[in-house]
Amino acid sequence: MDPIVACQNITRHYRQGIIDVPAVQGVDLNIMKGEFASLAGPSGSGKTTLLNIIGGLDRPSGGTVAIDGEEISQLGANKLADLRLRKIGFVFQAYNLIPVLSAAENVQFVLQLMGISKSERRRRAQDVLSQVGLSGLEDRRPARLSGGQQQRVAVARALASRPAIVLADEPTANLDSHAAEGLISLMKDLNRSSGITFLMATHDPRVIAHTSRHIVITDGRIASDEKRHNSPE
């Protein structure tokens, strides 16, 4: 089976004045379809940089990245945006919903970018919002939703386009423990029921405990890559 994410010898360097700072150094990583994986490591270890490169938000200094079989390192800004739209769902630490749109409109916005018809957009938005437990809150704008609810909208938005992979950057960092537990269960359920692939950059042990694969990155290199088959329910 082809991997959803295939990284080969990824490097990323930043210039700080005259100093060249390596953030990611020679990472080889494959994520297979249906995996529920965590990418952990201390602050500054390079996990967010790696996630950004995989998501096409940042470009590697060296190496290649392929998403669902498509090499993305050399794509232009517009093609990269199109790839993100069709193949990658993002969940960010700070929710990052569009403040002037309601929950349903935030979800539908991505579908509208894809050119999906109005009726189909409505149906899909209703389905995913219902999946994340937000039925009845479709018309609320982000300012009138709790942090946990906003992050659920973000998950719904990430799922609505039926992406090849959902990349989540510290998805529970801004949530209280109750909301965090709910979000972890939700993502785990979606992974199990729909086979959606998740890769989450996190150092939240509650998230790590639920993942079936745990990758640790230290100083820009993969320090360990552990597959588990008995993650907690």
Add this chain to the structure above:
Amino acid sequence: MTGTIRLLLPLSWRNLWRNPRRTVITVLVVGVGLWSILIFAVLLNAWSQSSRDTTVSLMTGEAEIHAKGYLDDPTAAHRLRMPSGRLAQILGSRQTAAWSPRVRVSAIVQSEYKTLPITFVGVSPTRERMISDLPRDIVAGHYLSGPNDQGIVLGQDLVRRLKTAIGRRVVIMAQDATGQLRERAFQVIGIYRASQTAEDEFTFTGIHVAQALVRAGSDVSEIALDARTRNELPRLITALKAAAPDLDIQSWETLAPLAYAVSTFFNSFILLWLWVMFALMAIGIVNSQLMAVIERVHEFGLLQALGMQPRLILCEVAIESVLLIGVGVIVGIAAAIVSVAAFPNGIDLGFLGRGAELVGAGRILHPKLAMGDLVLYSGIVWIAGVVATLWPARRAAKVSPVEAMGRN
């Protein structure tokens, strides 16, 4: 394209109202700026129109026909026959609204106190009423009753300077067609009010009386005429020139170059004001849109992360500008319409006294918002305003998502 607009329009509209204070200030900048441009254009157009109308309706008409050489030497020696043949046909056609024959020569008027140079004009009162406003501006006595009327009508200021009055006599001296000096006494039957220059210059009597005085027979010095509509004037003049190639036929622009220059000058002034106001508006618009873009760099990064192409972000900011400036334009147009409607009877320049005449205007300015000006100036402000915001929009589109989302 339709899909893109459908996607971005509601988003852009709602984004405008995220910072209502800034939006209202920008709308006011555009609205007040456009209002000032429109009102400036309305007032200058009214002034220009008044200057033209004053000139045309005083004596000139929209065009005049003379014998060759008359304009250089306005004496009875240069005269023309009453219209006949093709010329009479055109003057009697639907193209011509009215025409009036005149005997018009330089002369001297003498009272018992003073002698002054004037222009002595013999008119056919019925026809003259259709061309000139002077017969309606009588302030004492009455106007001429017919082409054989032997009375004389003088301007108010000339009456003052001659120290004469209604019922008193003055003597007119003029050269006849053979160059002989002729004179005749006239009883003052009417006094008119117009611009001071006109009051001092023109004196009127019946056309047959004037023809007899200067021994012109049935000939006349000039024919003043108005076209049916202003747009038809050039065509009418062309037709008249073709019908009477030996005559000198000129439009009011040539006959009254000062009034025409005032009109042209005002148009240049409107253009200058448009640029000044637009420069001020552009600074305000670019500043507010740049702030709106800088504040939302993080959000533009998010939109790109979600898969929105940079060109769509440029479109979104541009649509915001189209809406923002569009609202400002509507406010400006509405304010201009209300301002003009506040003066249904025109603006009375009476408080300027004779001063208004010095710059060629009549006493009442009639402000009118021309649809052409409305569309032109609003369109320029709208389009130029949107173009001014393309720079901030381009900045928004060029930001990289990872860099943008790193900013909070």
